[in-house]
Each structure stands twice: as C-alpha cells, then as structure tokens.
Amino acid sequence: MLERDITITNRLGLHARASAKLVQALHEFQSSATIVCRGKEVNAKSIMGVMMLAAGLGTPLTLRTDGVDEEAAMQAMVELFERKFDEGA
Amino acid sequence: MTVGILLMTHEAMGRALVSAAHHVLGALPLPVDVQEIAPDADPERMLRAAASNARELDRGNGVLVLTDLYGATPCNIARRLPDLGVRMHCVSGLNLPMLLRVLNYPEQSLEELAQTAASGGRGGIVIDTP
Numbered sequence: 001m002l003e004r005d006i007t008i009t010n011r012l013g014l015h016a017r018a019s020a021k022l023v024q025a026l027h028e029f030q031s032s033a034t035i036v037c038r039g040k041e042v043n044a045k046s047i048m049g050v051m052m053l054a055a056g057l058g059t060p061l062t063l064r065t066d067g068v069d070e071e072a073a074m075q076a077m078v079e080l081f082e083r084k085f086d087e088g089a
Numbered sequence: 090m091t092v093g094i095l096l097m098t099h100e101a102m103g104r105a106l107v108s109a110a111h112h113v114l115g116a117l118p119l120p121v122d123v124q125e126i127a128p129d130a131d132p133e134r135m136l137r138a139a140a141s142n143a144r145e146l147d148r149g150n151g152v153l154v155l156t157d158l159y160g161a162t163p164c165n166i167a168r169r170l171p172d173l174g175v176r177m178h179c180v181s182g183l184n185l186p187m188l189l190r191v192l193n194y195p196e197q198s199l200e201e202l203a204q205t206a207a208s209g210g211r212g213g214i215v216i217d218t219p
Binding site: 052 | 114115209215
C-alpha cells in the first residue's frame, strides 16, 4: 500500500468536475484508491464518495492506493492534483 | 454491458439534469435520452413516444428509466412501459447525484444499475449541521 499526503491547491477544490476527473483517471487501474480527509475515508473511484468530502482549497488529504498497479494509480492521482485538475487556477 | 438511460420527468427537469451531467462528466458513457411530460400532454401519446425512445436506447441490455416523482404522471407512464414490451427497471426520486452515480458505473447490468441509482440518490442527501 502506498500513502501520500497532499494539499488541495485548485481554487474550486474537489468540486463536481474535479471529482469526476479523478474518478475517471482512476478507472483504468485495478488497485483500490482511497482519500482520507478530516478523518473520513472514501473510495476515490466513487464520484459521490469523493464529492461527499466537500473538500475545498487548502484542505489536507491523504491519498492511498493498494494493489498491483498502486504506483501508477498514485502517480495519476497526484499528477491531477498537481495540475490543479487542468483548471488553470 | 450497455444499459440505456431514459429520464422521464416533469417539464424542464430532465434536460437540466442531463445538461449538468454533461458539464460535470463531459461525454456521457451511456446512451441517455429525456422525455419531459407537459401538464397538458396526452398520456397515451406520451406512453407510445416513451416506448419508442426506450426501444432506441436499448442495446440489448434493457433500459433504466429514472423518474422525478413516484406516483406522478411521468412515473405512471413509465411504469406502463413493460406492457409495450420494453425491458426496463424504473427508479424514482431522480436527482443529480443519482444520475452522476449511474453514469459512473456504465459496466453494470440493468439490475445492478437500478440499485446503484437508488443508493446514489439517497446518498446525495446530506444534512450539514453547522
């Protein structure tokens, strides 16, 4: 299992479109993916799960991946956050 | 597994939800159509139109009909679709979380997708206590 701490840096946070992008990016990986936010743990492959975090700009998150392709799945997740979900801000 | 999704709603509801789903997801992974029922619409004519829409959406795995209000006319028309030979499950209480969750599980069967829709719709209701 891999674990990585990050902070949300895009202005709108994990809003609907960002959540959908995250879920879609993870779809191709077999590994499980979870996000931990304020002690709450959700399936990062579930759009409603991710949205229920209502996580805004500056929120610290812990990302976890577990499975055969956990490294690639983690990289895909981290890259999306680092690229601010391609939202430009 | 490709299930067709037919939204049967009161006026302006269905199209607005599909428009929001497009905004969130971009391209939709399942075939989706909308039939809004106007207050003065003839139910028999609407039933035939809905059956025709449903047949176009059915790629061999059935159609999931999502209606906004159980017991209202759009729902009552939808529930008669099997009489016209449409293979469908109908889930009522349509909301945006329900639609988004359904579209996030495009590989599911009709039976599974009906459960997914119901849990998505319920799970999207949150009381935020300050």
